[in-house]
Amino acid sequence: MKVQVKLSSAVPEGRGLVAEQPIRRGEPLLRVPERLLITPDTALRESSIGALLDHAALPAWSVLAALLAELKFGLPGSRDRWGPYIDALPAQNGSVLEWSADEIAMLQGSSLEKAAKDITAATAVSWEELQPVLADGCAQGLVPRDLLSREAFTWSFSTLLSRLVKLPGSGGVDTLVPWADMLNHSPSVSAFFQYDAGTRSVVLQPDKAYQRGEQVYISYGQKTSGQLLLSYGFMPEAGTNPHDACMLELKLSEDDPTFQSKAACLRQYGAEATRDFPLRLDALPQALLLFAAFQQAQTRDAAEVMFVGRELFEEGRFPVLHGCNLESVAVDAVLDACRTALSNLKGSMDGDKDAIGQLAQDSSKHVANAASMRRMSILQLRIQERRILNKTVSVLVSQRRQIAPQRQAVQKR
Ligand SMILES: C[S@@+](CC[C@H](N)C(=O)[O-])C[C@H]1O[C@@H](n2cnc3c(N)ncnc32)[C@H](O)[C@@H]1O
Numbered sequence: 071m072k073v074q075v076k077l078s079s080a081v082p083e084g085r086g087l088v089a090e091q092p093i094r095r096g097e098p099l100l101r102v103p104e105r106l107l108i109t110p111d112t113a114l115r116e117s118s119i120g121a122l123l124d125h126a127a128l129p130a131w132s133v134l135a136a137l138l139a140e141l142k143f144g145l146p147g148s149r150d151r152w153g154p155y156i157d158a159l160p161a162q163n164g165s166v167l168e169w170s171a172d173e174i175a176m177l178q179g180s181s182l183e184k185a186a187k188d189i190t191a192a193t194a195v196s197w198e199e200l201q202p203v204l205a206d207g208c209a210q211g212l213v214p215r216d217l218l219s220r221e222a223f224t225w226s227f228s229t230l231l232s233r234l235v236k237l238p239g240s241g242g243v244d245t246l247v248p249w250a251d252m253l254n255h256s257p258s259v260s261a262f263f264q265y266d267a268g269t270r271s272v273v274l275q276p277d278k279a280y281q282r283g284e285q286v287y288i289s290y291g292q293k294t295s296g297q298l299l300l301s302y303g304f305m306p307e308a309g310t311n312p313h314d315a316c317m318l319e320l321k322l323s324e325d326d327p328t329f330q331s332k333a334a335c336l337r338q339y340g341a342e343a344t345r346d347f348p349l350r351l352d353a354l355p356q357a358l359l360l361f362a363a364f365q366q367a368q369t370r371d372a373a374e375v376m377f378v379g380r381e382l383f384e385e386g387r388f389p390v391l392h393g394c395n396l397e398s399v400a401v402d403a404v405l406d407a408c409r410t411a412l413s414n415l416k417g418s419m420d421g422d423k424d425a426i427g428q429l430a431q432d433s434s435k436h437v438a439n440a441a442s443m444r445r446m447s448i449l450q451l452r453i454q455e456r457r458i459l460n461k462t463v464s465v466l467v468s469q470r471r472q473i474a475p476q477r478q479a480v481q482k483r
Pocket residue numbers: 083084085086159160163164232233251252253254255256301302303304305306
C-alpha cells in the first residue's frame with residue numbers, strides 16, 4: 071500500500087497527518103496492523119507485571135495506564151514494537167489532569183465542574199487500585215521504582231484521555247491506535263477509524279477528498295467544546311463546533327413522596343433519576359421540559375406516576391394534574407435551574423471579556439504559553455455558557471407567556 075499521509079509539524083495544531091497525494095473520499099487510509107494496536111489484552115500479555123494486573127482484575131483503563139508507564143519509563147521489554155511511537159508521544163496534551171488547582175477552580179459553578187471532578191476522581195481511584203500491584207511488581211524486581219511515581223501515571227492517564235478510542239468493528243474495545251492517533255479533530259468531518267476484520271487492521275475511510283499537502287482530520291465524536299478542552303486540551307474556534315452545548319443537570323428530588331415510583335417509571339423508559347441535558351444556542355431540548363414536568367408533578371401514588379409518565383414519555387404531551395398544568399410547571403422549573411446555573415458561574419460576562427482581552431494583550435507581548443491559552447479557553451467557555459443560559463431563559467420566558475392558563479386539560483384516565 072502506498073504511503074498516503076505523513077506526519078507534519080507544519081500544521082496549526084502543532085503536529086498532524088497531511089496527505090502525501092490526492093486522497094479520494096472513502097479511500098481506505100492508514101491500515102494500522104492488529105499487532106501494533108494496544109488493547110487491555112495486549113497490555114496483560116506484554117507488561118512485565120501482566121500476570122499481577124490480571125490477577126488483580128483491574129479495569130481496562132488501569133491496565134493500559136500501567137503498560138504505557140512501563141513503555142515510557144520502565145524496562146526495555148516491548149519497546150521494539152512500540153518504542154518509536156512512545157517516544158513520539160507528547161509530554162503533555164493539556165488535559166484537565168495537567169491543570170493547576172487555580173485553573174480547575176475557574177470552572178466552579180460551570181457545567182464542566184462535575185465532569186472535571188469525575189475525570190480527576192476516576193484517575194485517583196485508578197492510581198489507588200494500582201498501588202498494591204505496583205508494589206508487588208517492584209518487590210519481585212519486575213518493575214523499576216520510577217514507574218511507581220504519580221507523575222509517570224499522570225502522563226499515562228493524560229495520554230489515554232487524549233488518545234484512547236473505542237474501536238468500532240472490534241466490539242468497542244478500548245484501544246490505542248499507534249500513529250493513526252496523530253490525526254487531529256475537526257468538528258466539520260465525521261470520519262473515524264474502523265477495525266477491518268478482513269485485513270486485521272485499523273483503517274480510516276475519509277468522508278471527504280483531500281488535496282496533496284492538506285491536513286487529514288477525523289472526528290473525536292460529537293463532543294461539546296468543554297468536553298474537548300477537559301480531555302484533549304483544546305477548543306474549536308468559537309462558532310465552529312455544531313455540538314457545542316451547556317449541560318444542565320436535573321434530578322428527581324428524594325424528598326418527593328413518590329420518588330421510588332418515579333425512579334422506577336423512568337427506568338421503564340430507559341432513563342435515570344439524574345440526567346444531563348444539552349442546552350444549545352439554537353435549541354431547547356423538548357426532553358428537558360418533559361423530564362422537568364415529570365420531576366415537578368405532585369403525584370400522590372404509583373398510579374398517578376404511571377399516568378404522568380405515559381402522557382409525557384409515550385404521548386409527548388403535558389397533562390394537567392390536580393388542576394396544575396405540567397407544561398407551565400416544567401417551564402418554571404427549567405427557568406429556575408437556568409437562573410441558578412447563571413448565578414453559580416464564577417466571574418461575570420464583562421469581567422471575563424476583560425480578562426480575555428488582558429491575556430491576549432500579554433500574549434502579544436510575550437510568547438503565549440499553554441497556561442495562558444488554557445485560561446483564555448476557560449474564560450471563553452464561561453462566556454459561552456452564559457450566552458446559552460441567557461438565550462434559554464429568554465426562550466422560556468416567551469414560551470411561558472404562550473401557555474394559556476385555560477388550556478384544554480388532558481384529563482386523568
Ligand atoms: C489524538 S492526539 C492528535 C495528535 C497530536 N496533535 C499529536 O501531536 O500527537 C490529540 C491531541 O491533538 C491536539 N489536537 C487535536 N485536534 C486539535 C484541534 N482541532 N486543535 C488543536 N489541537 C488539537 C490536542 O493536543 C489533543 O490532545
